[in-house]
Amino acid sequence: MLQAQHIALAFGAVQALSDVSVDIHTGEILAIIGPNGAGKTSLLNVINGVYYPQRGHIVFQGVERSKRLRPYQVARQGIARTFQNVALFKGMSTLDNLMTGRVLHMHTGLLSQALYWGRARRDEEQHRAYVETIIDFLEIEAIRKTPVGRLPYGLQKRVELGRALAAEPVLLLLDEPMAGMNVEEKADMCRYIFDIRDEFGITCVLIEHDMGVVMDISDRLVVLDYGRKIADGPPDVVRTDQAVINAYLGVAYADA
Protein backbone atom coordinates (compact mmCIF):
# COMPACT_ATOMS: atom_id res chain seq x y z
CA MET A 1 0.00 0.00 0.00
CA LEU A 2 2.69 2.45 0.98
CA GLN A 3 6.43 2.16 0.63
CA ALA A 4 8.76 4.59 2.34
CA GLN A 5 12.08 4.12 0.60
CA HIS A 6 15.47 5.13 1.97
CA ILE A 7 14.08 8.00 4.01
CA ALA A 8 16.63 10.35 5.57
CA LEU A 9 15.57 13.27 7.69
CA ALA A 10 17.80 15.64 9.67
CA PHE A 11 17.10 18.63 11.85
CA GLY A 12 20.34 20.55 11.71
CA ALA A 13 22.98 18.20 13.05
CA VAL A 14 20.46 15.77 14.49
CA GLN A 15 19.84 12.83 12.20
CA ALA A 16 16.28 11.83 13.03
CA LEU A 17 16.00 9.16 10.36
CA SER A 18 18.76 7.65 8.27
CA ASP A 19 18.04 5.38 5.35
CA VAL A 20 14.82 3.96 6.74
CA SER A 21 12.70 1.85 4.40
CA VAL A 22 9.32 0.62 5.51
CA ASP A 23 6.79 -1.30 3.50
CA ILE A 24 3.21 -1.06 4.66
CA HIS A 25 1.03 -3.90 3.37
CA THR A 26 -2.67 -3.55 2.70
CA GLY A 27 -4.83 -4.82 5.54
CA GLU A 28 -2.16 -5.27 8.17
CA ILE A 29 -1.64 -3.83 11.61
CA LEU A 30 1.92 -2.63 11.70
CA ALA A 31 3.53 -1.44 14.91
CA ILE A 32 6.53 0.86 14.98
CA ILE A 33 8.46 0.53 18.21
CA GLY A 34 11.72 1.76 19.62
CA PRO A 35 13.17 3.81 22.47
CA ASN A 36 12.31 7.49 22.93
CA GLY A 37 13.92 9.63 20.26
CA ALA A 38 14.32 6.70 17.88
CA GLY A 39 12.47 8.57 15.14
CA LYS A 40 9.06 6.87 15.30
CA THR A 41 6.98 10.02 15.27
CA SER A 42 9.31 11.58 12.70
CA LEU A 43 8.61 8.66 10.40
CA LEU A 44 4.87 9.17 10.84
CA ASN A 45 5.31 12.87 10.18
CA VAL A 46 7.15 12.13 6.96
CA ILE A 47 4.41 9.78 5.78
CA ASN A 48 1.81 12.36 6.73
CA GLY A 49 3.60 15.25 4.97
CA VAL A 50 4.45 17.34 8.03
CA TYR A 51 8.18 16.91 7.35
CA TYR A 52 9.88 16.62 4.00
CA PRO A 53 12.74 14.13 4.05
CA GLN A 54 16.09 15.24 2.65
CA ARG A 55 16.51 11.93 0.88
CA GLY A 56 14.25 9.08 -0.10
CA HIS A 57 10.74 9.03 -1.39
CA ILE A 58 7.32 7.64 -0.69
CA VAL A 59 5.26 5.48 -2.99
CA PHE A 60 1.59 5.42 -2.10
CA GLN A 61 -0.73 2.98 -3.86
CA GLY A 62 1.78 2.44 -6.59
CA VAL A 63 2.37 6.11 -7.34
CA GLU A 64 5.47 7.97 -6.29
CA ARG A 65 4.40 10.95 -4.28
CA SER A 66 5.58 14.43 -5.15
CA LYS A 67 8.20 15.63 -2.69
CA ARG A 68 6.37 18.67 -1.38
CA LEU A 69 2.95 17.34 -0.59
CA ARG A 70 1.25 19.25 2.20
CA PRO A 71 -0.48 17.46 5.08
CA TYR A 72 -3.95 18.40 3.87
CA GLN A 73 -3.20 16.95 0.44
CA VAL A 74 -1.95 13.74 2.05
CA ALA A 75 -5.18 13.66 4.04
CA ARG A 76 -7.12 13.96 0.79
CA GLN A 77 -5.32 10.93 -0.60
CA GLY A 78 -6.77 8.87 2.23
CA ILE A 79 -4.20 8.91 5.01
CA ALA A 80 -5.60 9.91 8.39
CA ARG A 81 -3.78 10.13 11.69
CA THR A 82 -3.98 10.79 15.39
CA PHE A 83 -1.38 12.57 17.46
CA GLN A 84 0.78 11.66 20.40
CA ASN A 85 -0.56 14.56 22.42
CA VAL A 86 -4.26 14.58 21.64
CA ALA A 87 -4.84 17.26 19.00
CA LEU A 88 -8.57 17.80 19.12
CA PHE A 89 -10.51 21.00 18.60
CA LYS A 90 -11.09 21.52 22.29
CA GLY A 91 -13.82 24.13 22.16
CA MET A 92 -16.01 22.00 19.88
CA SER A 93 -18.35 19.18 20.75
CA THR A 94 -17.50 15.58 19.99
CA LEU A 95 -19.92 15.69 17.09
CA ASP A 96 -18.34 18.79 15.56
CA ASN A 97 -14.89 17.30 15.94
CA LEU A 98 -15.98 14.24 14.00
CA MET A 99 -17.67 16.42 11.40
CA THR A 100 -14.38 18.20 10.70
CA GLY A 101 -13.10 14.77 9.77
CA ARG A 102 -15.63 14.84 6.92
CA VAL A 103 -14.24 18.07 5.45
CA LEU A 104 -12.47 16.33 2.63
CA HIS A 105 -15.63 14.56 1.53
CA MET A 106 -17.65 17.73 1.31
CA HIS A 107 -17.88 18.25 -2.39
CA THR A 108 -20.02 21.34 -2.29
CA GLY A 109 -16.87 23.33 -1.52
CA LEU A 110 -16.48 25.83 1.21
CA LEU A 111 -17.86 28.85 -0.58
CA SER A 112 -20.66 27.36 -2.63
CA GLN A 113 -22.15 25.95 0.54
CA ALA A 114 -23.40 29.37 1.42
CA LEU A 115 -25.03 29.72 -1.99
CA TYR A 116 -26.53 26.26 -2.61
CA TRP A 117 -28.29 26.00 0.66
CA GLY A 118 -30.49 23.04 -0.25
CA ARG A 119 -27.74 20.87 -1.62
CA ALA A 120 -25.35 21.83 1.14
CA ARG A 121 -27.91 20.84 3.72
CA ARG A 122 -28.50 17.43 2.10
CA ASP A 123 -24.75 17.00 2.06
CA GLU A 124 -24.52 17.91 5.71
CA GLU A 125 -27.17 15.34 6.59
CA GLN A 126 -25.37 12.55 4.75
CA HIS A 127 -22.13 13.38 6.51
CA ARG A 128 -23.94 13.54 9.79
CA ALA A 129 -25.31 10.05 9.17
CA TYR A 130 -21.85 8.67 8.51
CA VAL A 131 -20.50 10.35 11.62
CA GLU A 132 -23.29 8.73 13.64
CA THR A 133 -22.15 5.28 12.54
CA ILE A 134 -18.67 6.13 13.81
CA ILE A 135 -20.14 7.37 17.07
CA ASP A 136 -22.02 4.08 17.45
CA PHE A 137 -18.92 2.09 16.61
CA LEU A 138 -16.77 3.82 19.21
CA GLU A 139 -19.58 3.86 21.78
CA ILE A 140 -19.39 7.58 22.42
CA GLU A 141 -23.10 8.37 22.04
CA ALA A 142 -23.30 9.83 25.52
CA ILE A 143 -20.70 12.52 24.88
CA ARG A 144 -21.96 13.60 21.48
CA LYS A 145 -22.61 17.19 22.55
CA THR A 146 -19.92 17.57 25.19
CA PRO A 147 -17.07 19.98 24.44
CA VAL A 148 -14.10 17.64 24.15
CA GLY A 149 -11.96 19.82 26.40
CA ARG A 150 -14.08 18.55 29.30
CA LEU A 151 -13.64 14.87 28.56
CA PRO A 152 -11.22 12.61 30.40
CA TYR A 153 -8.04 11.80 28.51
CA GLY A 154 -9.01 8.29 27.49
CA LEU A 155 -12.21 9.49 25.87
CA GLN A 156 -10.40 12.32 24.11
CA LYS A 157 -8.14 9.74 22.50
CA ARG A 158 -11.23 7.85 21.38
CA VAL A 159 -12.77 11.00 19.89
CA GLU A 160 -9.54 11.69 18.05
CA LEU A 161 -9.65 8.18 16.63
CA GLY A 162 -13.24 8.87 15.61
CA ARG A 163 -12.26 12.03 13.78
CA ALA A 164 -9.61 10.13 11.85
CA LEU A 165 -12.11 7.38 11.00
CA ALA A 166 -14.72 9.89 9.87
CA ALA A 167 -12.40 10.78 7.00
CA GLU A 168 -12.86 7.23 5.62
CA PRO A 169 -9.12 6.75 5.21
CA VAL A 170 -7.44 3.77 3.59
CA LEU A 171 -4.45 4.13 5.88
CA LEU A 172 -4.64 5.14 9.51
CA LEU A 173 -1.59 6.34 11.45
CA LEU A 174 -1.95 6.14 15.22
CA ASP A 175 0.69 7.83 17.34
CA GLU A 176 0.59 6.20 20.78
CA PRO A 177 -3.15 5.55 20.81
CA MET A 178 -2.97 3.99 24.27
CA ALA A 179 -0.62 6.33 26.07
CA GLY A 180 -1.94 7.30 29.47
CA MET A 181 -4.78 4.79 29.44
CA ASN A 182 -5.70 2.28 32.10
CA VAL A 183 -5.87 -1.45 31.40
CA GLU A 184 -9.57 -1.42 30.62
CA GLU A 185 -9.29 1.49 28.21
CA LYS A 186 -6.35 -0.18 26.51
CA ALA A 187 -8.37 -3.32 26.01
CA ASP A 188 -11.18 -1.27 24.45
CA MET A 189 -8.74 0.51 22.18
CA CYS A 190 -7.26 -2.82 21.03
CA ARG A 191 -10.72 -4.06 20.17
CA TYR A 192 -11.41 -0.90 18.16
CA ILE A 193 -8.16 -1.22 16.24
CA PHE A 194 -8.95 -4.84 15.34
CA ASP A 195 -12.45 -3.86 14.23
CA ILE A 196 -11.15 -0.93 12.23
CA ARG A 197 -9.00 -3.30 10.26
CA ASP A 198 -11.56 -6.11 9.97
CA GLU A 199 -14.83 -4.21 9.53
CA PHE A 200 -13.69 -0.99 7.90
CA GLY A 201 -10.84 -2.60 6.00
CA ILE A 202 -8.45 0.16 7.01
CA THR A 203 -4.73 -0.54 7.21
CA CYS A 204 -3.34 0.57 10.58
CA VAL A 205 0.12 1.75 11.54
CA LEU A 206 0.66 2.43 15.20
CA ILE A 207 3.37 3.59 17.52
CA GLU A 208 3.04 2.08 20.96
CA HIS A 209 5.20 1.54 24.02
CA ASP A 210 3.15 -1.09 25.80
CA MET A 211 4.92 -4.23 24.61
CA GLY A 212 2.15 -6.53 25.84
CA VAL A 213 -0.32 -4.72 23.60
CA VAL A 214 2.08 -4.48 20.68
CA MET A 215 2.89 -8.19 20.68
CA ASP A 216 -0.82 -9.01 20.91
CA ILE A 217 -2.32 -6.89 18.19
CA SER A 218 0.28 -6.32 15.52
CA ASP A 219 0.88 -8.51 12.48
CA ARG A 220 4.32 -7.08 12.03
CA LEU A 221 6.81 -4.91 13.92
CA VAL A 222 9.31 -2.37 12.72
CA VAL A 223 11.92 -1.45 15.29
CA LEU A 224 13.77 1.87 15.12
CA ASP A 225 16.79 2.91 17.13
CA TYR A 226 18.72 6.16 16.71
CA GLY A 227 16.95 6.81 13.43
CA ARG A 228 17.83 3.44 11.94
CA LYS A 229 15.69 0.43 11.30
CA ILE A 230 17.14 -2.45 13.31
CA ALA A 231 14.43 -5.06 12.81
CA ASP A 232 11.34 -5.78 10.74
CA GLY A 233 9.17 -8.86 11.04
CA PRO A 234 6.40 -10.71 12.87
CA PRO A 235 6.26 -10.24 16.68
CA ASP A 236 7.62 -13.70 17.47
CA VAL A 237 10.72 -13.16 15.37
CA VAL A 238 11.40 -9.62 16.51
CA ARG A 239 10.94 -10.60 20.15
CA THR A 240 14.00 -12.82 20.03
CA ASP A 241 16.14 -10.57 17.84
CA GLN A 242 19.35 -9.83 19.74
CA ALA A 243 19.72 -6.26 18.41
CA VAL A 244 16.19 -5.43 19.50
CA ILE A 245 16.71 -6.92 22.93
CA ASN A 246 19.86 -4.89 23.40
CA ALA A 247 18.38 -1.64 22.16
CA TYR A 248 14.92 -1.75 23.56
CA LEU A 249 13.26 -4.79 25.02
CA GLY A 250 15.80 -5.95 27.59
CA VAL A 251 16.03 -9.60 28.54
CA ALA A 252 12.59 -10.03 30.09
CA TYR A 253 10.61 -10.18 26.85
CA ALA A 254 13.04 -12.50 25.18
CA ASP A 255 12.44 -15.06 27.88
CA ALA A 256 8.70 -14.53 28.01
Add this chain to the structure above:
Amino acid sequence: MALDSSLAVLVAPFVDMVSSPIFFAEVVVGGLMTGVMYAMVALGFVLIFKASGVFNFAQGVMVLFAALTLVGLMEHGLSVWLALVITTVVMIVLAFAIERVVLRPLVNQPPFTLLMATIGLTFFLEGLGELVWGSNVKKLNLGIPEAPVNVGGMLLNQFDLLAAVTAATLVAVLAFLSQKTSIGRALRAVADDHQAATAVGIPLQTIWVTVWSVAGIVALVGGIMWGAKSGVQFSLSLIALKALPVLILGGLTSIPGAIVGGLIIGVGEKIAEVYWGPLVGGAIENWFAYMLAMVFLLFRPQGLFGEEIIERV
Protein backbone atom coordinates in the same frame (compact mmCIF):
# COMPACT_ATOMS: atom_id res chain seq x y z
CA MET B 1 -24.79 66.87 52.00
CA ALA B 2 -24.26 63.15 51.58
CA LEU B 3 -27.94 62.85 50.79
CA ASP B 4 -27.71 65.63 48.21
CA SER B 5 -24.88 64.05 46.30
CA SER B 6 -26.35 60.57 46.38
CA LEU B 7 -29.59 62.04 45.09
CA ALA B 8 -27.67 63.74 42.30
CA VAL B 9 -25.96 60.47 41.33
CA LEU B 10 -28.68 57.91 41.92
CA VAL B 11 -31.96 59.70 41.31
CA ALA B 12 -31.68 62.89 39.33
CA PRO B 13 -30.30 61.33 36.10
CA PHE B 14 -33.19 58.88 35.95
CA VAL B 15 -35.69 61.66 36.55
CA ASP B 16 -34.12 63.47 33.60
CA MET B 17 -34.42 60.39 31.39
CA VAL B 18 -38.08 59.90 32.16
CA SER B 19 -39.03 63.53 31.93
CA SER B 20 -37.86 63.93 28.33
CA PRO B 21 -38.14 60.51 26.65
CA ILE B 22 -37.51 61.82 23.13
CA PHE B 23 -34.17 63.29 24.13
CA PHE B 24 -33.33 60.04 25.93
CA ALA B 25 -34.22 58.07 22.81
CA GLU B 26 -31.95 60.33 20.77
CA VAL B 27 -29.11 59.71 23.17
CA VAL B 28 -29.65 55.96 22.96
CA VAL B 29 -29.83 55.96 19.17
CA GLY B 30 -26.74 58.15 18.98
CA GLY B 31 -25.01 55.64 21.23
CA LEU B 32 -26.15 52.74 19.08
CA MET B 33 -24.67 54.40 15.99
CA THR B 34 -21.30 54.85 17.67
CA GLY B 35 -21.62 51.30 18.93
CA VAL B 36 -22.05 49.98 15.40
CA MET B 37 -18.82 51.66 14.46
CA TYR B 38 -16.96 50.16 17.41
CA ALA B 39 -18.45 46.81 16.50
CA MET B 40 -17.10 47.07 12.94
CA VAL B 41 -13.58 47.36 14.26
CA ALA B 42 -14.05 44.64 16.87
CA LEU B 43 -15.50 42.33 14.22
CA GLY B 44 -12.20 42.36 12.34
CA PHE B 45 -10.44 41.14 15.47
CA VAL B 46 -12.99 38.40 16.08
CA LEU B 47 -12.82 37.05 12.53
CA ILE B 48 -9.08 36.64 12.61
CA PHE B 49 -9.00 35.34 16.15
CA LYS B 50 -11.61 32.73 15.35
CA ALA B 51 -9.75 31.49 12.33
CA SER B 52 -6.17 31.53 13.41
CA GLY B 53 -6.13 32.01 17.15
CA VAL B 54 -4.15 35.17 16.48
CA PHE B 55 -4.96 38.38 18.22
CA ASN B 56 -4.38 40.67 15.26
CA PHE B 57 -2.78 43.78 16.68
CA ALA B 58 -2.76 45.29 13.20
CA GLN B 59 -6.55 45.44 12.80
CA GLY B 60 -6.66 49.15 13.73
CA VAL B 61 -4.02 49.96 11.19
CA MET B 62 -5.83 47.90 8.58
CA VAL B 63 -8.84 50.17 9.15
CA LEU B 64 -6.61 53.19 8.65
CA PHE B 65 -4.85 51.69 5.64
CA ALA B 66 -8.12 50.85 3.91
CA ALA B 67 -9.53 54.32 4.50
CA LEU B 68 -6.27 55.97 3.36
CA THR B 69 -6.22 53.94 0.17
CA LEU B 70 -9.83 54.78 -0.59
CA VAL B 71 -9.39 58.51 0.01
CA GLY B 72 -6.06 58.57 -1.81
CA LEU B 73 -7.59 56.98 -4.89
CA MET B 74 -10.52 59.38 -4.80
CA GLU B 75 -8.13 62.32 -4.58
CA HIS B 76 -6.59 61.08 -7.80
CA GLY B 77 -9.94 61.67 -9.42
CA LEU B 78 -11.41 58.18 -9.33
CA SER B 79 -15.12 57.79 -8.76
CA VAL B 80 -16.33 56.44 -5.41
CA TRP B 81 -17.30 53.05 -6.84
CA LEU B 82 -14.10 52.49 -8.74
CA ALA B 83 -12.09 53.52 -5.69
CA LEU B 84 -14.09 51.09 -3.55
CA VAL B 85 -13.44 48.22 -5.94
CA ILE B 86 -9.72 48.94 -6.15
CA THR B 87 -9.43 49.30 -2.37
CA THR B 88 -11.17 45.97 -1.91
CA VAL B 89 -8.70 44.37 -4.30
CA VAL B 90 -5.83 46.00 -2.42
CA MET B 91 -7.10 44.54 0.87
CA ILE B 92 -7.35 41.07 -0.68
CA VAL B 93 -3.84 41.33 -2.11
CA LEU B 94 -2.72 42.39 1.34
CA ALA B 95 -4.31 39.25 2.79
CA PHE B 96 -2.41 37.06 0.33
CA ALA B 97 0.83 38.86 1.17
CA ILE B 98 0.29 38.53 4.92
CA GLU B 99 -0.43 34.82 4.60
CA ARG B 100 2.66 34.23 2.48
CA VAL B 101 5.14 36.41 4.34
CA VAL B 102 3.93 36.44 7.93
CA LEU B 103 1.67 33.49 8.67
CA ARG B 104 2.99 30.62 6.58
CA PRO B 105 6.48 30.67 8.07
CA LEU B 106 4.94 30.72 11.55
CA VAL B 107 2.61 27.71 11.31
CA ASN B 108 2.49 25.79 14.60
CA GLN B 109 4.19 28.58 16.52
CA PRO B 110 2.68 29.67 19.85
CA PRO B 111 0.00 32.40 19.63
CA PHE B 112 2.32 34.85 21.31
CA THR B 113 4.80 34.67 18.44
CA LEU B 114 2.01 35.39 16.00
CA LEU B 115 0.84 38.32 18.13
CA MET B 116 4.34 39.79 17.98
CA ALA B 117 4.33 39.32 14.22
CA THR B 118 1.11 41.31 13.92
CA ILE B 119 2.67 44.10 16.00
CA GLY B 120 5.43 44.21 13.41
CA LEU B 121 2.77 44.27 10.73
CA THR B 122 1.22 47.30 12.43
CA PHE B 123 4.38 49.36 12.02
CA PHE B 124 4.88 48.16 8.49
CA LEU B 125 1.37 49.09 7.36
CA GLU B 126 1.50 52.44 9.10
CA GLY B 127 4.76 53.26 7.37
CA LEU B 128 3.52 52.01 4.03
CA GLY B 129 0.34 54.08 4.29
CA GLU B 130 2.30 57.21 5.10
CA LEU B 131 4.82 56.54 2.35
CA VAL B 132 2.20 56.09 -0.35
CA TRP B 133 -0.52 58.51 0.69
CA GLY B 134 1.23 61.09 2.88
CA SER B 135 0.38 61.99 6.45
CA ASN B 136 -2.11 64.83 6.03
CA VAL B 137 -5.61 64.61 7.44
CA LYS B 138 -7.92 63.82 4.55
CA LYS B 139 -11.61 64.40 4.24
CA LEU B 140 -13.70 61.47 3.09
CA ASN B 141 -16.82 62.56 1.26
CA LEU B 142 -18.93 59.79 -0.19
CA GLY B 143 -21.70 62.11 -1.27
CA ILE B 144 -24.22 60.74 1.22
CA PRO B 145 -26.51 63.52 2.43
CA GLU B 146 -25.90 64.44 6.03
CA ALA B 147 -29.24 66.14 6.55
CA PRO B 148 -31.10 64.64 9.49
CA VAL B 149 -34.39 62.90 8.95
CA ASN B 150 -37.26 62.87 11.38
CA VAL B 151 -38.14 59.40 12.68
CA GLY B 152 -40.95 59.35 15.25
CA GLY B 153 -39.97 62.76 16.60
CA MET B 154 -36.26 61.94 16.76
CA LEU B 155 -33.75 63.59 14.48
CA LEU B 156 -31.48 60.98 12.94
CA ASN B 157 -28.49 61.42 10.69
CA GLN B 158 -28.96 59.71 7.30
CA PHE B 159 -25.34 58.68 7.14
CA ASP B 160 -25.63 56.99 10.52
CA LEU B 161 -28.69 55.10 9.38
CA LEU B 162 -26.96 53.88 6.23
CA ALA B 163 -23.94 52.82 8.28
CA ALA B 164 -26.15 50.85 10.64
CA VAL B 165 -27.91 49.06 7.78
CA THR B 166 -24.60 48.20 6.10
CA ALA B 167 -23.18 46.88 9.33
CA ALA B 168 -26.28 44.83 10.08
CA THR B 169 -26.16 43.20 6.63
CA LEU B 170 -22.48 42.42 6.92
CA VAL B 171 -22.91 40.90 10.35
CA ALA B 172 -25.90 38.81 9.30
CA VAL B 173 -23.94 37.34 6.40
CA LEU B 174 -20.87 36.61 8.50
CA ALA B 175 -22.83 35.12 11.38
CA PHE B 176 -24.67 32.87 8.94
CA LEU B 177 -21.45 31.71 7.29
CA SER B 178 -19.69 30.94 10.51
CA GLN B 179 -22.51 29.19 12.34
CA LYS B 180 -24.63 27.46 9.74
CA THR B 181 -22.06 26.16 7.28
CA SER B 182 -19.05 23.93 7.62
CA ILE B 183 -16.85 26.92 6.79
CA GLY B 184 -17.44 28.02 10.35
CA ARG B 185 -16.44 24.59 11.61
CA ALA B 186 -13.29 24.65 9.50
CA LEU B 187 -12.46 28.09 10.85
CA ARG B 188 -12.83 26.99 14.43
CA ALA B 189 -10.81 23.88 13.70
CA VAL B 190 -7.94 25.94 12.32
CA ALA B 191 -8.09 28.26 15.31
CA ASP B 192 -7.95 25.36 17.76
CA ASP B 193 -5.07 23.39 16.32
CA HIS B 194 -3.18 24.05 13.10
CA GLN B 195 -1.60 20.64 12.91
CA ALA B 196 -4.78 18.71 13.57
CA ALA B 197 -6.68 20.85 11.08
CA THR B 198 -4.27 20.06 8.26
CA ALA B 199 -4.29 16.40 9.26
CA VAL B 200 -8.03 16.17 8.65
CA GLY B 201 -7.60 17.80 5.27
CA ILE B 202 -8.38 21.46 5.87
CA PRO B 203 -6.18 23.63 3.67
CA LEU B 204 -4.73 26.08 6.17
CA GLN B 205 -3.48 28.58 3.61
CA THR B 206 -6.83 28.93 1.86
CA ILE B 207 -8.65 29.46 5.13
CA TRP B 208 -6.19 32.10 6.25
CA VAL B 209 -6.28 34.05 3.02
CA THR B 210 -10.07 33.99 3.04
CA VAL B 211 -10.33 35.19 6.59
CA TRP B 212 -7.76 37.95 6.27
CA SER B 213 -9.47 39.12 3.09
CA VAL B 214 -12.81 39.29 4.87
CA ALA B 215 -11.17 41.06 7.81
CA GLY B 216 -9.65 43.50 5.32
CA ILE B 217 -13.03 44.22 3.80
CA VAL B 218 -14.56 44.66 7.25
CA ALA B 219 -11.69 47.04 8.00
CA LEU B 220 -12.60 48.98 4.87
CA VAL B 221 -16.22 49.31 5.98
CA GLY B 222 -15.05 50.45 9.41
CA GLY B 223 -12.57 52.83 7.81
CA ILE B 224 -15.28 54.41 5.67
CA MET B 225 -17.51 54.98 8.68
CA TRP B 226 -14.82 56.44 10.88
CA GLY B 227 -13.16 58.35 8.06
CA ALA B 228 -16.42 60.00 7.06
CA LYS B 229 -17.08 60.93 10.66
CA SER B 230 -13.75 62.26 11.81
CA GLY B 231 -11.54 62.52 8.73
CA VAL B 232 -8.94 60.02 7.61
CA GLN B 233 -5.94 60.57 9.82
CA PHE B 234 -3.36 58.49 11.58
CA SER B 235 -5.09 58.63 14.94
CA LEU B 236 -7.70 56.40 13.29
CA SER B 237 -5.57 53.39 14.08
CA LEU B 238 -6.10 54.16 17.77
CA ILE B 239 -9.79 53.25 17.62
CA ALA B 240 -8.46 49.72 17.84
CA LEU B 241 -8.00 50.56 21.52
CA LYS B 242 -11.74 51.16 21.83
CA ALA B 243 -12.32 47.77 20.24
CA LEU B 244 -10.55 46.03 23.11
CA PRO B 245 -13.26 46.64 25.73
CA VAL B 246 -15.82 45.66 23.11
CA LEU B 247 -14.02 42.34 22.68
CA ILE B 248 -13.81 41.77 26.41
CA LEU B 249 -17.56 42.32 26.70
CA GLY B 250 -18.56 40.31 23.68
CA GLY B 251 -15.99 37.54 23.84
CA LEU B 252 -13.08 37.16 21.45
CA THR B 253 -14.67 34.35 19.49
CA SER B 254 -18.21 35.54 18.94
CA ILE B 255 -19.39 37.54 15.94
CA PRO B 256 -22.73 38.44 17.55
CA GLY B 257 -20.71 39.20 20.69
CA ALA B 258 -18.68 41.84 18.89
CA ILE B 259 -21.89 43.53 17.80
CA VAL B 260 -23.69 43.37 21.12
CA GLY B 261 -20.51 44.41 22.93
CA GLY B 262 -20.09 47.36 20.58
CA LEU B 263 -23.68 48.47 21.05
CA ILE B 264 -23.56 48.15 24.85
CA ILE B 265 -20.42 50.22 25.01
CA GLY B 266 -21.68 52.79 22.50
CA VAL B 267 -24.96 53.29 24.33
CA GLY B 268 -23.45 52.98 27.80
CA GLU B 269 -20.84 55.64 27.31
CA LYS B 270 -23.29 58.05 25.67
CA ILE B 271 -25.78 57.72 28.50
CA ALA B 272 -23.05 58.01 31.11
CA GLU B 273 -21.67 61.08 29.39
CA VAL B 274 -24.97 62.89 28.99
CA TYR B 275 -26.58 62.12 32.34
CA TRP B 276 -23.67 61.59 34.73
CA GLY B 277 -20.96 63.53 32.91
CA PRO B 278 -21.82 66.95 34.34
CA LEU B 279 -21.42 65.59 37.88
CA VAL B 280 -17.75 64.77 37.38
CA GLY B 281 -16.88 67.47 34.89
CA GLY B 282 -17.48 65.41 31.72
CA ALA B 283 -15.24 63.20 29.59
CA ILE B 284 -16.77 59.99 30.95
CA GLU B 285 -16.96 58.81 27.33
CA ASN B 286 -13.19 58.42 27.30
CA TRP B 287 -12.89 55.92 30.12
CA PHE B 288 -16.34 54.39 30.57
CA ALA B 289 -15.64 51.53 28.16
CA TYR B 290 -12.48 50.48 29.95
CA MET B 291 -14.14 50.54 33.34
CA LEU B 292 -16.95 48.36 32.05
CA ALA B 293 -14.37 45.98 30.56
CA MET B 294 -12.65 45.74 33.92
CA VAL B 295 -15.88 44.81 35.67
CA PHE B 296 -16.39 42.11 33.05
CA LEU B 297 -12.90 40.76 33.50
CA LEU B 298 -13.66 40.33 37.19
CA PHE B 299 -16.97 38.55 36.82
CA ARG B 300 -17.15 37.05 33.35
CA PRO B 301 -13.72 36.90 31.75
CA GLN B 302 -14.88 34.95 28.70
CA GLY B 303 -17.27 37.77 27.79
CA LEU B 304 -20.98 37.54 27.10
CA PHE B 305 -20.79 35.04 24.26
CA GLY B 306 -17.24 33.78 24.35
CA GLU B 307 -16.31 30.14 24.64
CA GLU B 308 -15.75 29.12 28.20
CA ILE B 309 -12.08 28.50 28.72
CA ILE B 310 -11.49 24.97 29.85
CA GLU B 311 -8.08 24.46 31.31
CA ARG B 312 -6.81 21.17 32.65
CA VAL B 313 -4.26 21.25 35.43
